[in-house]
Amino acid sequence: MIGIFDSGYGGLSVQKAVMKTLPDVPIVYFADHKFCPYGRKSKEELIERAFFIADALIHMGAQLIIVACNTATAAAIDALREKYDIPFVGMEPAIKPAAMASSTKKIGVLATEGTFSGRLFNQTKEKFAQDIEVVIQEGVGLVELVEKGLMGTYKAHQVLFPIVDKMKAHQIDQLVLGCTHYPFLKEDLQKMLGKQVQLIDPAPAVAQQAKRLYQNVDDKVTVKKYYRFITSGDNVKEFRRNVLSLITVDEENTLFMYE
Known part of the structure; x- marks a missing residue:
């Protein structure tokens, strides 16, 4: 499974590209609405949130994580790669x-x-x-x-x-x-x-990098494709409505929840 996170809905632009590039891979998307926007948060705050979300995604089975946020990438990608032994893909300014x-x-x-x-x-x-x-x-x-x-x-x-x-x-x-x-x-x-x-x-290039790294992940577990969308906010109905207005998914295999 691939994990993707952002401060809110922005990373869905990356998920669209990943779904096109890796159509059969399960994806869990984490929208950190409780702390959105990230733009003016301190580096220390962003690293703390990145660790919290990475822990959650890895616990759910993520074998690769995309930091689908330029601000979070700039602040936390080095710390994430140092702490965890799975691949991380960040956003590079194009x-x-x-x-x-x-x-x-x-x-x-x-x-x-x-x-x-x-x-x-x-x-x-x-x-x-x-x-x-x-x-x-x-x-x-x-x-x-x-x-x-x-x-x-x-x-x-x-x-x-x-x-x-x-x-x-x-x-x-x-x-x-x-x-x-x-x-x-x-x-x-x-x-x-x-x-x-x-x-x-830059989303298509990020998706291609994720594909290259994901193909090299050892011990991938073959499971039925599914999508899970998680928000740290408290309005799951609104979250579901907004996600579905921005991205097309098979709702039968999709779950919306909050963390």
Whole structure:
């Protein structure tokens, strides 16, 4: 079984890609709504939550865990790999493909403060974007839009307008979606930015890395495919409704619960 976790619904964008890449593998998804959003939490808090969730997922049988959150990856992926003896897949800022695809040599990165201050983002930027203008923008309020299901609304466009305005002013031609919540705002962003800007979602690459690592896991137990969705929040009915609005699953083999 593969475990996936995020602060809320954002990691479902990664689960979609994993389900497509590994269609027969059971998945347990943990949405840490009690502590959402992660963007401004301290590194110590994020490591503590990551350990708690990893323990829970491993107890349920996870043999590989995807940290489907850029902020949590930046803060906790090294600590997770040091503590546990199963593979962990994190979210890497997709600066390399954006830099390679850019004809204007100007790319935008939309992410959280926690991602921008992380070692991984800065190493990746330094390695792959030395001759590229990288326009960074914190996505203030975007996680909340997705959590409340406000994609495609006037409110979403109000929140997105200053972000899009900045990117247009810099004439970027690639925009990296550096938070797993942001792909759910893809249609809004594309409509506002225009077709000349390519939006880069790292989820497919993460799913491929998970597939490579999962194929090497020893002693995989063959079980019937199922999906389990867990929230640390206290409204399972709302959680179920929102998950099903964002992702398509066979409800007969799906369980919703809270931890």
